[in-house]
Amino acid sequence: MTDLLELTRKLTAIRAVSGNEGAVAEEILKLAAPYADECYTDILGNLVVHRRGEGKKLLFAAHMDSIGLIATYIEKEGFVRFGKVGGIFPAETINTPVVFQNGVRGVVCKEEKADLQKLAVEDLFVDIGAKDEEDARGKIRVGDTAVFASETYLAGDRLVSPYLDDRIGCIVLLLALERIGKTQNDLYFVFTSQEEVGLRGAKTAAFAIDPDYAFAVDVTDIGDVPGVKVKNHCSLGKGAAIKIMDSSFIAHPKAVELLERAAGAQEIPVQRDVIQAGGTDSGAIHVSREGVPCGGISIPTRYIHSPNEMADPGDIEACVRLVAAAAMLEPQ
Ligand SMILES: [Zn+2]
The missing domain is CATH 2.40.30.40 (Peptidase M42, domain 2)
Structure with a gap:
């Protein structure tokens, strides 16, 4: 837990407004490099962390930039x-x-x-x-x-910080990287640029990598606070959220199936994520080239895009387990 708080503090303290992701990419590279076969950045500033495998190409994307x-x-x-x-x-x-x-x-x-x-x-x-x-x-x-310039701290057990969107997605990928064991899958963990201004980094990264499956790892909205306008069953503390739909894409049934199978096999707590507003990198990736089956692993988060976003460490842990399990599962 201290690790999660410290890591969040470290990554959210780095200024990385869309188009200026260099400093956060450098820090993530240091943390990811020991678990990768190769790491590189591309022209738009995406950081690609590659673990080679003979099998299907799976891409997991979390964006480094912030509003x-x-x-x-x-x-x-x-x-x-x-x-x-x-x-x-x-x-x-x-x-x-x-x-x-x-x-x-x-x-x-x-x-x-x-x-x-x-x-x-x-x-x-x-x-x-x-x-x-x-x-x-x-x-x-x-x-x-x-x-x-707001603070990162714990309120009760919950993490409060600016820019959990989407440094917490980057942290989920980093923690999952440590846990991935043997697999045939050819894994690309992409820390993307310019998501907040129109999923721009993900677009070129997906074109270059040409994955068989892709999953965006990002925050999602919840319905568990007083006076919500739109009823939403997603809540803090109920596990990782599996994306079904947002305003940028509709999850591919095969991608949803893969995540649900991974969660079922490991008994990872999950909930379904359907939101009407807001999108993720999957919005750009699923229409790359001739189309990519895309899904999403979402961290339920309150007060998204405010200076004080809140997430639950239990949900974050469930997302780490789900990314690791999905990365090792062979697509059917
Ligand atoms: Zn985001």
Whole structure:
């Protein structure tokens, strides 16, 4: 458990807004290399960890990038206007501490006159404590990106952190890599880039690898908090979630069958994952070339894309076991 907390702290502390995944890729490479036959990065910044086998090619993907803020304009008073990189929800970012890629810190604030009901990113700015425009320009350039600087900690037994989406998926792949024993399968663990801006890294990685099966490992939404709009049976603490459908793809029956067979054989607690909004790397991979049977292993997560996402270590462990079991199972 300490390991999981420490590993989460380590990986979520690295700034990796979409398109700038290099630093997190470097850290993941160090952790994955002892378990791989070869590791390489490609042009879009995907990190590919390959364990060679004679059999079918299985690809497991978790994205390294995160959503973030991008500086677009500096006011004469020194406040920094920003745009979104990926799905930032304006109302959830107010009063959140942020840190830019060069270490400059600030806080997200809203214009006093802004209507909370209709809050848009245009109503917000980052106060970096600058005295005026010139002072701010000395610290920030238009195009610099920032991430939430919230804490990683345990609330009860549960893990709270920014960017569990999807560093926790990367951690699931890393922990599964350690546990995979002998198998015929030719395994590609791909730590992808630019998922949050349209599954871009997964697209080129899938084309290059041309897998027989692929599984995205990512967070999924839950229905176990007060006042949920859409009823969803997925809950924290009930196990790994097997993707059936999200807004980016419909899981292939053969991929679902493989995961359910793997879970059944090892008695891994699982639940079914059906969400109406949100997608994963499988959305890009399943339509690669002539099509790839795709599935998904999801970590049930509360408050996705907020500065404080929450997941259950028991579910994370179930996802690690499921990835390891699926990686060793021969597709039928
Ligand atoms: Zn994600």
